[in-house]
């Protein structure tokens with residue numbers, strides 16, 4: 001693992017009226033790391049994700065990605081720097097095939113114009129082929145290339161989640177944010193996804209993820225950031241977090257032990 005910092009969050013705050021959803025939070029994600037954000041309900045995890053991806057503006061603080069300040073940037077500008085995300089609820093285009101879904105995530109913009117597309121000139125085929133091959137590689141990465149030409153809606157839930165990740169990969173990001181990737185998956189699907197993410201990390205991908213499933217968090221995270229009432233109450237390895245009295249108290253407060 002390199003020591004290169006990819007994401008740096010410094011004294012980040014966001015308030016909604018009187019509610020401090022995120023308060024003075026700082027942490028770093030280094031290249032090749034899998035960092036988990038955990039915390040009881042309402043702790044500020046989703047708000048933190050929305051701040052980092054530019055969906056909502058911060059009240060104060062700094063966010064730097066690859067050494068560039070992304071405060072005030074629009075989501076598409078941040079995405080163009082190599083950051084992509086998946087959402088808590090599946091966002092799959094049901095009527096498209098699996099591969100078509102992935103192709104929509106491709107950063108390769110078709111250069112051929114309307115006229116040449118209409119006439120089906122050779123360049124159009126070449127570009128389409130390129131995008132398709134790239135999409136197939138992304139599906140291979142998550143292990144569902146054999147389902148490329150199935151309609152997306154026919155896939156079981158766990159495979160639809162993998163499809164979303166393949167589509168995120170199609171944008172060729174260096175950093176992927178996953179919002180509760182294990183939600184709705186059965187234990188076998190969860191284990192499979194853990195392996196997929198570990199393999200992607202081996203190939204150099206960096207992840208920040210929000211997750212309630214502690215077994216997953218403990219088995220995959222290099223580092224865990226714990227939020228409670230908007231504040232960071234702990235940061236450390238899974239072992240450090242599991243034995244941290246503040247963390248245990250925060251979770252016991254909502255009658256949910258980790």
Ligand SMILES: Nc1ncnc2c1ncn2[C@@H]1O[C@H](COP(=O)(O)OP(=O)(O)OP(=O)(O)O)[C@@H](O)[C@H]1O
Pocket residue numbers: 016019020021039040041042043044045046047048
């Ligand atoms: N748009 C908003 N307007 C007002 N308050 C908000 C808004 N978004 C979030 N909040 C408040 O900010 C706090 C943090 O919410 P957030 O959704 O970020 O928590 P969370 O950790 O993601 O929770 P969960 O685990 O339940 O998804 C909560 O008190 C919530 O009610």
